[in-house]
Amino acid sequence: MVLDTLFQRLHETQVASAIRENANAFPWIESIHVLAITLVFGTIVIVDLRMLGYAAHRRGLRRLILDMLPFTWAAFAIAVVTGSLLFISNAVTYANNVQFQWKMLVILAAGINMAIFHMTAHRRIADWDEAVPTPLSARLSGATSLALWMVVIVLGRFVGFTLAPF
Amino acid sequence: MSVQTFDDWLYATPLSTSIRETGWLIPAVQSIHILAIAIVIGSALVSDLRLAGVLATDEAPSTVVRRYLPWMWSALLVLLLTGIVMILAEPGRTLTNTVFWTKMLLVLSAFTLTLFFRKPLLDPQFRADHRGWWRATKPAAWSSLAVWVAIIFCGRWIAYT
Numbered sequence: 506m507v508l509d510t511l512f513q514r515l516h517e518t519q520v521a522s523a524i525r526e527n528a529n530a531f532p533w534i535e536s537i538h539v540l541a542i543t544l545v546f547g548t549i550v551i552v553d554l555r556m557l558g559y560a561a562h563r564r565g566l567r568r569l570i571l572d573m574l575p576f577t578w579a580a581f582a583i584a585v586v587t588g589s590l591l592f593i594s595n596a597v598t599y600a601n602n603v604q605f606q607w608k609m610l611v612i613l614a615a616g617i618n619m620a621i622f623h624m625t626a627h628r629r630i631a632d633w634d635e636a637v638p639t640p641l642s643a644r645l646s647g648a649t650s651l652a653l654w655m656v657v658i659v660l661g662r663f664v665g666f667t668l669a670p671f
Numbered sequence: 672m673s674v675q676t677f678d679d680w681l682y683a684t685p686l687s688t689s690i691r692e693t694g695w696l697i698p699a700v701q702s703i704h705i706l707a708i709a710i711v712i713g714s715a716l717v718s719d720l721r722l723a724g725v726l727a728t729d730e731a732p733s734t735v736v737r738r739y740l741p742w743m744w745s746a747l748l749v750l751l752l753t754g755i756v757m758i759l760a761e762p763g764r765t766l767t768n769t770v771f772w773t774k775m776l777l778v779l780s781a782f783t784l785t786l787f788f789r790k791p792l793l794d795p796q797f798r799a800d801h802r803g804w805w806r807a808t809k810p811a812a813w814s815s816l817a818v819w820v821a822i823i824f825c826g827r828w829i830a831y832t
Contacts, residue, residue: 536827540712540820543705547713562717562727562735572727576716658709659702666698 512596524594531594538587542661544580546654548573556647558637565634566643570627595668604667608660615653622646674766681762690760697760704753708823710746714739715781715819718789722812733792740789747782770832774825777818784815 515521524530552573555561563569592599599605626633626642633640639647681687690696720726721735758765765771788811791797791804 532828532831536824539705539827540823543709543712543823544716546706546709547711547716550710551713551717560738562721562730562738572717655706658705659699662698662702662705 508600509597512600515593515596518593520590521593521596524590531591534587534590538584538591541580541584541587542658545577545584546658548577548580549650549654552577553647553651556639556643556650558639558644566639567630567634598668599664602664602667604660604663608657608664611653611656611660615650615657618646618649618653622650678762678766681759687759687762690756697757700753700756704750704757707746707749707753708826710742711750712819712823714743714746715785715816718743719812719816722788722808724809736789736792740785740793743785765829768829768832770825770828774822774829777822777825781815781818781822784811784818788812788815 524534551561552566552570555563555566555569561569563572622643626640626646633643638644717726718736718739721728721730721732727735788808791801
């Protein structure tokens, strides 16, 4: 398959072999990856729970999203960069790992869920910003987001476990 | 009894053995541990940045702390319980590991900082005239964030040391 050749090439890059050859590289990158995902999930949970009606430090959801989103995106960017480095260090194996494949799909689903919220309920947020209970569509988005990101983290942990007992 | 002897005894107990032999249990418990530390990090980020005067400065520190402290305590309890399961399953990986004890020391520091610099804010009797306390709040908030980051790094490195 064309993709397999691509993954093989990634595996053979200098960066990938440097990560494989330096015993400390993988754990360091992995630690930063874990820190990044805890920040991604930790900041998203605050917004998701507010969408479900739990109070946060802002009365309105609009300002809460403005407060949290820069942290979520910055941490997500770091997670993608570190995740890519971990991936290329053993590209073919990860690409063929079922848990890894599901993890990518679920991240995509979480992204689509977020996009739908921003294109629908968030457009009219001025009308319901401080309202509790929140509109049903917001509650659905929040619950879906919470569930999908939890699955992402669980799958991520199982990726590590199916490849090596860490 | 040395730590090593205790390790060996714990490792051989039926409970420890059955946790290890249930293949999915350890990664499942680790997943819950990561989800809980994420709750702590999210709560710590907002609360500490508020106390440091960086985020949501138009909200009262007590409002911010009141919202997040209960989540933090619950998540810490989950971390303690899932952590105990991991120690039970693989005592050799933790109890004789310097990184593990460093992490425990850091957890104790973060816990103390949280208790000392957040809990008083929940008390309506606690007045702003504690000037020394307020002066110490900013560095304490930055230290708390740094300590939580270090805790996450130690957590991952326990697996490699």
